[in-house]
Amino acid sequence: MVTDDFFEAGNLINPVELPPEHESSIEKWLDAIKHGQVGFLPRKTPQGLYWYAFAPTIREKKELLVLLDAWVGPTFSDLPRSRGRLYPADPFDALLLARQVPPLRFEVLPRGDRQSRDQIRNALLVLSRLVWNRPRSEFDAPRTTVEVLDDLGHAIAAQDRPIALRCLHELEATADLDQTNLAFMRFRVYEGLEDRPAIFADQDLEHVLLLRRPIGITRILQRAVYARYLEKVDLDGSAANLLEAAEAIPPSLRVLATGAINRTRPTVVVEFLLGLLTQATSATLDRLIQEAALLASPLDARLRSLLPPTSSQPEFLPDPEQELPSATTRVHALVNAGEFSAAIEESLAAESDVELAGLMLACARELEEPHLALRVAEHLSVSGLHDTLAQDGALVRSDLAWLDEFVSQQRTLGWLAWLTAVEADQALKITEADLNSTADWDLLDRSTVAQRLAEMSDEALARFGEHGGAFMAAHRALFAQADGADLCERVLAGLAFSEKSSAGVRVQTLTLLEYLAAAAPTVEILTSALEWTGMVVEASVSAVTASWVVDVLQTATSSPQALALDAKHQFFFRALEQLRPVKSALDLADLEGLRLVADELATSLPADFELEESEPDLAAQYRHLENMMVVLYSLTESAITRAAQLLRRLVPGIDVRTTSEHDGSQQLASWSSNADVFVMVAASAKHAATDFIKEHRGSRPLIQVNSRGSSSILRALAEG
Incomplete structure (x- = not known):
C-alpha cells in the first residue's frame, strides 16, 4: 500500500x-x-x-x-x-x-x-x-575518512560484508579519493572478505587492467584468477588439465605478469601459465619453475612438463670463442623480458656503473616492492652513485626522487612502527594506516603482538581502540587462533577505553567475544573481558542497537557455566540496566534470548523484561518451520547453538541441526541436499565449505545471513 x-x-x-x-x-x-x-x-x-x-x-x-x-x-x-x-x-x-x-x-x-x-x-x-x-545523530552525521576507514578495517576483520560495503559506499560518497584509488580500495576489501567473484564483477576491473598498478593489486588479481580458473585443477594434480584450464582465461586477464619474486603457490602458477600463453622467454619460465620448486617440490616438475619441447633446449649455442654478453646487455635483456626482479639481482651482483644503476632504479619503481627498493637504495648509497644519478636526465631524477620518498616511508612505517606511533601518540602516523597504505607491510607474529598490547598504557590502548581497524583486518588470524584469548581481551580493553560506538566497533566486539569463547579463556581473562565488554555496551547501547546487546550477552556467556559465573552474573545485570531505558526496542525473540541466558546462569529475568500473558504467541513467526529439518551452518558455534536452543523452545517438532565444518563431508553433503531449510552465516564461513554447500544444495532454497549473532539468524528465519 x-x-x-x-x-x-x-x-x-x-x-x-x-x-x-x-x-x-x-x-x-x-x-x-x-x-x-x-x-x-x-x-x-x-x-x-x-x-x-x-x-x-x-x-x-x-x-x-x-x-x-x-x-x-x-x-x-x-x-x-x-x-x-x-x-x-x-x-x-x-x-x-x-x-x-x-x-x-x-x-x-x-x-x-x-x-x-x-x-x-x-x-x-x-x-x-x-x-x-533535530540535529543529525551520530548514526547519520557525516564521518571523516579516517573514521570510515577504521570501521572498514573492523568489518573486514569480522568478515561482515554488509558493514564493509556500507563503508565503501560512504567513502565513494564523501571521501576525497579518485576513481582509481577507490577501485584499489574495493579490490582490497573483496580480497579481505574472500569475495573474489566480486572482483570480476567490479565495474572498474577493465580500467584497472589497463593501468600501471601497485604490485599488491596485481597480486590480488592473480589470486582471483587462480581461484576462478585454476585452483581445482591445480589441486587435482593433472598438468594437461591445468593448461586446458589456463586457456579459458580471457585475454584481458593475461597481462598480470609482474617480473617480481613469487612467494605463494597461486601467484607462481598464474604467472607461469600466463607466461606460456603469452610466449614468455625461457629465462622467465625457468625462473618461475625454480620459484615453484621452493614452494612445493612436486609443483616444479608438473610445470616443467608443460614446457614445449624446444623450450628445454638453449635458444642458441654460444660460440666458445665469442665473448660473453656484458652485465649491461644481460640486464637490458631481462628488462625487455619483464624480468624486473632478476634484472635488479643481476645489477646488484655486477660492478656498479651509472647505466646499470639507472636500469636498476627503473626496475625498482616498476615493481614498488619494499624489500627490493630498500636494497637498491642501500646499494646506491654505498656505491656513491646516488649523487651522480641526481645530476642525470629528468627521467632518472624522477625515479630517484620516487625511490627516496618510497624508502623513507618504508623505514618509518610498518606495523611495528605503527604500534610505536600509537604508544607515542603520533597522530599523523597513526591515521595514515589504511588498507591501501598498509597492504605491503609485513605481518607481526603472535608473541610480538601479545607483548606490545600487554605493555600499552590505558591511553595507548584507547588510541589503538580508536584507530586499530586496519591492524585488526591484517592480523585477524592471530585473534581467531586457539591461543588468542589474551589478545582478544586486550583489544576489548582498547575498544572500551576508546568509548567508540560505531558499527565497526560493535561487530568487532561480537567477533572478539566469539573468538574468546572458542579459545578456552582462563577465569582471569574472561572476567577482565566481561568488564571491558560492559564498558563497550554502555557506550553503544541505544534503541537501534538493542538486539546487538542481546547478541553480545548470549556470546559473552556461552563458555561453560561454572567459568567466571559471578562475573557473568554481574555482566548480565549490568547489561540489563543499560537495556532498560530502551527495552521497548527489543522484539519478542530478543526477550526470549534474554530469558535463555538467565536460565543458563541459574538466575531470573527481572519482571519488567518478562513477557505479559497478553503478548501474542512468540512462536507464530516461526510456525512455518514445524516438523521441518532446519540446518544452521556457521564457524561461530555459539551463535548457531543459541539460535537452535531458541527454536527448539519455540517450535514443537522442529528438527534443528548445527554444523561448523571447515570443508565438505558426507554428513554436510547429506544435510545440504535434504534439509527443508538451510541457513548459512556468510560472515562466519569458509570459502571451501560455502561452495560445497551451494553445490549440494542445488536449486533448493538457501538462506544466507550476512551478520553475526543469533538474532540475525532468527530474523532471517522469521522472514522466511
Whole structure:
C-alpha cells in the first residue's frame, strides 16, 4: 500500500471532511513519509481509532518505538502490549506489511474518549516537528575518512560484508579519493572478505587492467584468477588439465605478469601459465619453475612438463670463442623480458656503473616492492652513485626522487612502527594506516603482538581502540587462533577505553567475544573481558542497537557455566540496566534470548523484561518451520547453538541441526541436499565449505545471513 491509498478502503477517515488544521497536518505527514522522513497517519474503524507510525529504515523504526513509549506510552495507547505490531489478519494491515519497512500501529485508549484522541494527536504533532528539526545523530552525521576507514578495517576483520560495503559506499560518497584509488580500495576489501567473484564483477576491473598498478593489486588479481580458473585443477594434480584450464582465461586477464619474486603457490602458477600463453622467454619460465620448486617440490616438475619441447633446449649455442654478453646487455635483456626482479639481482651482483644503476632504479619503481627498493637504495648509497644519478636526465631524477620518498616511508612505517606511533601518540602516523597504505607491510607474529598490547598504557590502548581497524583486518588470524584469548581481551580493553560506538566497533566486539569463547579463556581473562565488554555496551547501547546487546550477552556467556559465573552474573545485570531505558526496542525473540541466558546462569529475568500473558504467541513467526529439518551452518558455534536452543523452545517438532565444518563431508553433503531449510552465516564461513554447500544444495532454497549473532539468524528465519 502506498500512502496515497491510506484513506481509502478500510479507513473511515476522509481528510477533506476534517477541520482544516487536521487536514493540513495529515498532508504534512504524507509529504514527510514520501520524502523518507518520520510521519503519522490516523485510521478509524468501527472498533476504534488507530495511529500508524512510518519510518524510512528499520533502525529509525526501532528508535521511533522508543520515542512513542515516552510521548504516548501506556496512558493513552496499547503500546506496552502490542509493541506497535501490525495484524496480518486485517486486510488493511496485510497490505502495509508488504512495505519494505512496515509501519508501527497502536490503538487510542480508552476507546471513544475525546481527551485521549486530542492528547495523542497533539503529542504526535510535537514529536514529528522535533524529529524533523533535530540535529543529525551520530548514526547519520557525516564521518571523516579516517573514521570510515577504521570501521572498514573492523568489518573486514569480522568478515561482515554488509558493514564493509556500507563503508565503501560512504567513502565513494564523501571521501576525497579518485576513481582509481577507490577501485584499489574495493579490490582490497573483496580480497579481505574472500569475495573474489566480486572482483570480476567490479565495474572498474577493465580500467584497472589497463593501468600501471601497485604490485599488491596485481597480486590480488592473480589470486582471483587462480581461484576462478585454476585452483581445482591445480589441486587435482593433472598438468594437461591445468593448461586446458589456463586457456579459458580471457585475454584481458593475461597481462598480470609482474617480473617480481613469487612467494605463494597461486601467484607462481598464474604467472607461469600466463607466461606460456603469452610466449614468455625461457629465462622467465625457468625462473618461475625454480620459484615453484621452493614452494612445493612436486609443483616444479608438473610445470616443467608443460614446457614445449624446444623450450628445454638453449635458444642458441654460444660460440666458445665469442665473448660473453656484458652485465649491461644481460640486464637490458631481462628488462625487455619483464624480468624486473632478476634484472635488479643481476645489477646488484655486477660492478656498479651509472647505466646499470639507472636500469636498476627503473626496475625498482616498476615493481614498488619494499624489500627490493630498500636494497637498491642501500646499494646506491654505498656505491656513491646516488649523487651522480641526481645530476642525470629528468627521467632518472624522477625515479630517484620516487625511490627516496618510497624508502623513507618504508623505514618509518610498518606495523611495528605503527604500534610505536600509537604508544607515542603520533597522530599523523597513526591515521595514515589504511588498507591501501598498509597492504605491503609485513605481518607481526603472535608473541610480538601479545607483548606490545600487554605493555600499552590505558591511553595507548584507547588510541589503538580508536584507530586499530586496519591492524585488526591484517592480523585477524592471530585473534581467531586457539591461543588468542589474551589478545582478544586486550583489544576489548582498547575498544572500551576508546568509548567508540560505531558499527565497526560493535561487530568487532561480537567477533572478539566469539573468538574468546572458542579459545578456552582462563577465569582471569574472561572476567577482565566481561568488564571491558560492559564498558563497550554502555557506550553503544541505544534503541537501534538493542538486539546487538542481546547478541553480545548470549556470546559473552556461552563458555561453560561454572567459568567466571559471578562475573557473568554481574555482566548480565549490568547489561540489563543499560537495556532498560530502551527495552521497548527489543522484539519478542530478543526477550526470549534474554530469558535463555538467565536460565543458563541459574538466575531470573527481572519482571519488567518478562513477557505479559497478553503478548501474542512468540512462536507464530516461526510456525512455518514445524516438523521441518532446519540446518544452521556457521564457524561461530555459539551463535548457531543459541539460535537452535531458541527454536527448539519455540517450535514443537522442529528438527534443528548445527554444523561448523571447515570443508565438505558426507554428513554436510547429506544435510545440504535434504534439509527443508538451510541457513548459512556468510560472515562466519569458509570459502571451501560455502561452495560445497551451494553445490549440494542445488536449486533448493538457501538462506544466507550476512551478520553475526543469533538474532540475525532468527530474523532471517522469521522472514522466511
